[in-house]
Amino acid sequence: MSTRFAPHAIATLGTALAIACAGTTEPRPGPSPVLEALPRALSAGEQKIIAANNDFSFSLFRRLGAVQSDSNVFVSPLSASMALGMAMTGASGTTFDEMRATLGFGAASEPEIDQGYKSLIALLRGLDPAVDFRIANSIWTREGFPVTPSFLDAGRTWFDAQAASLDFASPGAVKSINDWVSTATAGKIPTILDRIRSDEVMFLINAIYFKGSWRAKFDPTLTVDAPFHGIAGDQPMKLMQR
Numbered sequence: 463m464s465t466r467f468a469p470h471a472i473a474t475l476g477t478a479l480a481i482a483c484a485g486t487t488e489p490r491p492g493p494s495p496v497l498e499a500l501p502r503a504l505s506a507g508e509q510k511i512i513a514a515n516n517d518f519s520f521s522l523f524r525r526l527g528a529v530q531s532d533s534n535v536f537v538s539p540l541s542a543s544m545a546l547g548m549a550m551t552g553a554s555g556t557t558f559d560e561m562r563a564t565l566g567f568g569a570a571s572e573p574e575i576d577q578g579y580k581s582l583i584a585l586l587r588g589l590d591p592a593v594d595f596r597i598a599n600s601i602w603t604r605e606g607f608p609v610t611p612s613f614l615d616a617g618r619t620w621f622d623a624q625a626a627s628l629d630f631a632s633p634g635a636v637k638s639i640n641d642w643v644s645t646a647t648a649g650k651i652p653t654i655l656d657r658i659r660s661d662e663v664m665f666l667i668n669a670i671y672f673k674g675s676w677r678a679k680f681d682p683t684l685t686v687d688a689p690f691h692g693i694a695g696d697q698p699m700k701l702m703q704r
Contacts, residue, residue: 496677497590507570507578508585514566515543521566532693544599544668547579548623551616576620583622593674598646599623602639602665604630609664617666630658639665647671 504512519539526535543565550561551572558572567575583597599621603609605628617623624642628635640653646669654667686703689696 500585501589502585505578505581507574508582510567510570510574511578511582514568514570515540517566518543518564538670541668541670544579544597544621545666547575548599548601548617548621548666548668551576551620552610552613576616580620580622590674593672594648595674596646596648596669596671598642598669598671600639600642600665600667600669601625602635602667603627604663607663630662639667643667643669648673 522537522539522542523535526537546561546565550558550565553561562568562570562575570578587595587597589595599617601614601617601623603626607627609627614625617625626638628638635658636655639655643654644652648671650671651669655665680702684703685700687698688701688703690699690701
C-alpha cells in the first residue's frame, strides 16, 4: 500500500446521511420555482465526477444488494465517494490508480478530480435556497500519529474538511467525533462511534444532511391496506395510493 500520509496507516472511513422532511405543522414558504437548469454550466472535471459517482453508486448498490439480498439497503454513495476521495488524496502509485479505478474516474488526473470535488460541493450547497442541504467532511487523527501536512491541507482545500488530532485513548475523543456528526446532521445522527480501537489511527468522515418540503404532498387519507410483494412473500402493509 502506497500512501502519502503515513506508512502502514489504518484508515477507517465513516459516512453519515440524514434526511428530514418538513412536518405538516411547520410553517414554510410556498414552493420555490422548479429548477429546470443549473445556475452555470458544469466543467469537464465536474462532469467526470458526476459520471464516475453514478457508476460507483450502481456498483456499490449491486455489491450491497448481493451480500444483503434479504434486507433493505439504505446508503449514501456520495458520502462513500467523498470519504474515499479524501483518502485518495493521500495515496500514490498503485494504490492511487486502484482507488481512482474503483471510484470510476478512469484516467482523470488528480488535480482534475480534486477540483471537481471542490466545485461540486460548492454548487450543491447553494443549489436551492428553499432546501437545507449540508455537506460536511472531517479528518480525525490519533495524537502523535505522523501525518504529512500536505494530506491534511488537501482535505481542507478540496473537501472543506475539518482536521483535528485527538487523544484516541481519552473518552472525550469519541464524544468529539460524535458531536461533530450530530451537529453536521442537525442531531439526526447523534452518534457514529461507540469506541475507538487501539489499532485505529485515523477517521475520515463525510456527513450529508437534507431537509426539504414536498412540492406535491401526499394525502394521508389515500393510504390503503394491501399486500406488499416481497422476497419473503406477501405481507400486509399500509401503502400510498394516488
